Amino acid sequence: MRTPMQDVAPQDYRDAMACLGAAVSIVTTDGGAGRAGFTASAICSVTDDPPTLLVCINRASSAYASVTRNKVVCVNVLSARHEPLSRLFGGKVPAEERFAAAAWSTLETGAPVLADCAAAFDCRISDIVNVGTHDVLFCRVVAVQKTGCTGNLIYFGRAYHTVGVTDLAETGPESALGRS
Numbered sequence: 001m002r003t004p005m006q007d008v009a010p011q012d013y014r015d016a017m018a019c020l021g022a023a024v025s026i027v028t029t030d031g032g033a034g035r036a037g038f039t040a041s042a043i044c045s046v047t048d049d050p051p052t053l054l055v056c057i058n059r060a061s062s063a064y065a066s067v068t069r070n071k072v073v074c075v076n077v078l079s080a081r082h083e084p085l086s087r088l089f090g091g092k093v094p095a096e097e098r099f100a101a102a103a104w105s106t107l108e109t110g111a112p113v114l115a116d117c118a119a120a121f122d123c124r125i126s127d128i129v130n131v132g133t134h135d136v137l138f139c140r141v142v143a144v145q146k147t148g149c150t151g152n153l154i155y156f157g158r159a160y161h162t163v164g165v166t167d168l169a170e171t172g173p174e175s176a177l178g179r180s
């Protein structure tokens with residue numbers, strides 16, 4: 001006989017998840033349903049054939065309607081210097097103010113590409129799965145832009161950190177992992 005699923009408390013779950021460090025990206029969209037973007041850490045690679053990544057988006061997010069109606073996103077992987085931009089896209093700031101703070105271009109889909117991000121994955125959303133408060137977006141990658149993967153922004157222990165040495169001669173090896 002099956003026993004009913006026993007969930008842990010959301011706070012216990014979040015406390016444990018705070019130990020799971022993750023890269024920080026800004027996920028953007030543009031199209032008939034408008035331009036929008038949000039800071040995201042719930043992103044990972046699914047398969048390289050066909051190149052597919054997943055993004056988890058809270059259905060309460062101001063970007064949700066635009067993302068799911070436009071059906072395109074660009075995942076802009078952030079460097080340490082983008083921490084202020086990450087805070088801006090982290091909520092409660094109007095979309096126009098978020099985008100005014102940086103330079104953007106486009107690749108294939110028209111979703112905004114952050115000019116100097118570490119890497120950008122331009123995607124068409126192929127599938128959406130509802131799970132609890134979030135939608136899991138499966139995103140087919142149709143173009144990439146790669147600028148450089150040093151000094152990347154990480155969110156770990158409820159704080160921003162940097163991984164990867166930016167300039168050893170200038171900063172010294174101790175700066176390879178720094179808390180901000």
Ligand SMILES: NC(=O)c1ccc[n+]([C@@H]2O[C@H](COP(=O)([O-])OP(=O)(O)OC[C@H]3O[C@@H](n4cnc5c(N)ncnc54)[C@H](O)[C@@H]3O)[C@@H](O)[C@H]2O)c1
Pocket residue numbers: 013014015017018041042056058133158159
């Ligand atoms: N996946 C997400 O939606 C997600 C991830 C990170 C942060 N956030 C947002 O940033 C705020 C601050 O986060 P924090 O890390 O400083 O402290 P926190 O205690 O709220 O969260 C700790 C960790 O729990 C997970 N988490 C938090 N809220 C979540 C949610 N609604 N859905 C799924 N996972 C969630 C994330 O891994 C997060 O890093 C959160 O309250 C949340 O609104 C959301």
Ligand SMILES: Cc1cc2c(cc1C)N(C[C@H](O)[C@H](O)[C@H](O)COP(=O)(O)O)c1[nH]c(=O)[nH]c(=O)c1N2
Pocket residue numbers: 024037038039040041042043056057058060061062063086089090091092093155
């Ligand atoms: C470091 C970090 C990481 C994440 C977030 C925040 C921060 C600071 N947020 C929250 C998200 O950025 C925020 O809720 C949106 O900007 C929505 O806010 P508005 O509704 O636009 O004000 C977030 N939201 C989401 O739907 N999926 C995610 O993976 C993440 N990850």
